[in-house]
Amino acid sequence: MKICLINPKNLFVSSYQPLSDWYWQAPEMERMRFFSTGPSLGLLTVASLTPPDIEVEYIDEVYAPIDFKQNYDLVGVTGMPIQAMRAYQIAEEFRKRGVKTVMGGQHATIMPDEVSRHVDTVVCGEAERQWGELIQDLRKNRLQRFYGDPRAGTVALSTSPLPRYELLNPVFYGDVPIQISRGCSHDCDFCCTTLVYGKKFRHKTIAQILEQVETVLKLWPKKPYIYFSDENMFVARGFVKELLKKLIPYKLNWHTNSDISIAWDEELLELIYLSGGRRILFGVESINDSSMDGIDRHNWKFKQVKKYKEAIHIIQEHGIAFYGSFIVGLDNDGTDIFQKTLDFVRDAKIFSGQFAVPTPFPGTRLYHRVKAENRLLSEDWSKYSGVEVLITPKKMSVDELQEGMFWLWKNVVNFEYFKQMAEHFKNIMGELGHKMRIRRKPYVS
Amino acid sequence: MDKTELTDAIRNIIHDVADIDPAQIKGDTHFVKDLGMDSLMGLEVVALIERRYSIKISEDDLMQILTLDKAIEIAIQYIGKEKAGDSATSPNKIHEVQ
Numbered sequence: 001m002k003i004c005l006i007n008p009k010n011l012f013v014s015s016y017q018p019l020s021d022w023y024w025q026a027p028e029m030e031r032m033r034f035f036s037t038g039p040s041l042g043l044l045t046v047a048s049l050t051p052p053d054i055e056v057e058y059i060d061e062v063y064a065p066i067d068f069k070q071n072y073d074l075v076g077v078t079g080m081p082i083q084a085m086r087a088y089q090i091a092e093e094f095r096k097r098g099v100k101t102v103m104g105g106q107h108a109t110i111m112p113d114e115v116s117r118h119v120d121t122v123v124c125g126e127a128e129r130q131w132g133e134l135i136q137d138l139r140k141n142r143l144q145r146f147y148g149d150p151r152a153g154t155v156a157l158s159t160s161p162l163p164r165y166e167l168l169n170p171v172f173y174g175d176v177p178i179q180i181s182r183g184c185s186h187d188c189d190f191c192c193t194t195l196v197y198g199k200k201f202r203h204k205t206i207a208q209i210l211e212q213v214e215t216v217l218k219l220w221p222k223k224p225y226i227y228f229s230d231e232n233m234f235v236a237r238g239f240v241k242e243l244l245k246k247l248i249p250y251k252l253n254w255h256t257n258s259d260i261s262i263a264w265d266e267e268l269l270e271l272i273y274l275s276g277g278r279r280i281l282f283g284v285e286s287i288n289d290s291s292m293d294g295i296d297r298h299n300w301k302f303k304q305v306k307k308y309k310e311a312i313h314i315i316q317e318h319g320i321a322f323y324g325s326f327i328v329g330l331d332n333d334g335t336d337i338f339q340k341t342l343d344f345v346r347d348a349k350i351f352s353g354q355f356a357v358p359t360p361f362p363g364t365r366l367y368h369r370v371k372a373e374n375r376l377l378s379e380d381w382s383k384y385s386g387v388e389v390l391i392t393p394k395k396m397s398v399d400e401l402q403e404g405m406f407w408l409w410k411n412v413v414n415f416e417y418f419k420q421m422a423e424h425f426k427n428i429m430g431e432l433g434h435k436m437r438i439r440r441k442p443y444v445s
Numbered sequence: 446m447d448k449t450e451l452t453d454a455i456r457n458i459i460h461d462v463a464d465i466d467p468a469q470i471k472g473d474t475h476f477v478k479d480l481g482m483d484s485l486m487g488l489e490v491v492a493l494i495e496r497r498y499s500i501k502i503s504e505d506d507l508m509q510i511l512t513l514d515k516a517i518e519i520a521i522q523y524i525g526k527e528k529a530g531d532s533a534t535s536p537n538k539i540h541e542v543q
Contacts, residue, residue: 222479223464225481253464415508418484419505419508422488429488
C-alpha cells in the first residue's frame, strides 16, 4: 500500500503587479523568498502516524512535480486557504484516475463542506486523533466522507509523534520548522489559529522537542535555521525557560513568534539569546490605538500599544532582532497610517518588518463581519496571501491601500534602511556577543 | 598585518558567532548562501572584527562583506588606514575583546 502526501504550491503574491514583481525580483527580498516556502509539518506528522507497512511519499509541489500517473492507494493534500484551490485541482486530477483523495489541515478544518465537494474524504481537526481510524477504514476500502468531531476537543501533544523529517530533501529548506505548542488565547479577530487549535495552550514535552532538534541536526548537512513554528512560543514561562536552558548546548540559530510581553522578563530574554534565539516576529498589528481597540478577544493588544517602543528597545538590547508584523488599512486607518507606521518603525529602530492588509480568512470573525457588511471583494482563496486587498477599506480607496502598503515594504525592506539599522545593531551585538558567550559557557561545558 | 593571522582570526570569529567549523570557511564561501548566516550574525561578525582591530567599518563597506575574502580585503584596508592615522574612517578606539 502506498500513500502520497502533497503540500500544494501557490506562489501568488498580489494582483498588484509592482508588488508582485518586487517580491520576486528585488535583491532585498532574496532571503524572504528563500525562507518563505517551508515544508508542511502537518503532513510530516501524518506520515509518522501512518503504520510502517504503508509506504509514504511526501511531495512539496514548490520543489518537485506531481506524477498524476502514479497508482497511489491514497493521496492526501493539505493547506492554508491560499493553497486550497490548488489542492482541489490536485485532488480532482487524481480522482479522475480513480485514486482516492483526502484533505486535512487548516482550510479543511474550517471549510469542510466546501472541501468535501473536491475530495473523497475530509479530515477536520488534528490528525493525531483521526488518522489511525482513517487508515483502518482505508485498508477495508470503506473511507468515510468526514473524520473529526469538533466537539471532541484537542489532543494532548505528548501523544504527537516525531514528524518524519527524513522525507524531506534538506537542500530545499533553509528554515526547518519544529512545533512546540498549539493554541493561542489572544483569539484575534482576523486569525484562524483559534479555530483550528483552540484557545487552550498545549505543548509537547521537552524530551519530544529535543528529539526533534537532534533529528533535524542529524539530517541536515549544514546547520539549519530552526523555526519554532508556534503562534506564541513563550506562553508557559516556566516550561519554556527549562526548554531554553536545555537548548543552549546545541548552539542553534532559531526564530519564532511572540507577543511583546517577553520584554518584561529579563531571565527569559537572556535565555532566548543564550539558546540562539535571534529573530522574533511580533504581531504589532497597528500603531493606531483606535484600530487596535477590539482586535483580540480580551483587548490585550490594544492595552500594549503605548508600551511598544519601550518593549522593542528592551528586546533588541538583548540581542534579539524585532521583526514587526503590521496590518495597515484597518477600519479606523486613514491614509496617514502609512507615514505614521514608517515613522514608528524608524523611531523604534525596528530591525525589520512585514506589512499586510486585513485579510478575511474564512471562518474568522473578520470574515463574517465584512461579508455581512458587503465589503468582501473576493472569496478566491488563492488570493489570500495577506498582501492582496480583499476588503473594501472604510477610510481610503483600494488603490490607496495597495500602494501605501507597498510603499511601506519598499521603505523598510531595503539596503538603505538596513544600513541605518546596522550601526545600532553592531553596537548591541558587539557588546552583547562577548558577554553572552561567557555566560553560555557553563551550559555548554 | 599578517594576512594569515587575520584570516584565522576572522574564521574564528565566524566560528564563535555561527558555530561553523573554521575548516568549512573558504575564501569564496558565501556567508548567506553557503553558511546559512543571516544579517544579524553578519553584523555580530563585523562588530567583533571592529573591536579586535580597533577599526570602524562603514555601512557601505559592511554591505560588501559576504565572503571571507571580502572580509579580509576590507579589514586590511581599514587596519591600514587606522595605522596611517586616518581618523575619518576609524574614529573610535574601541577596546579589544579577545
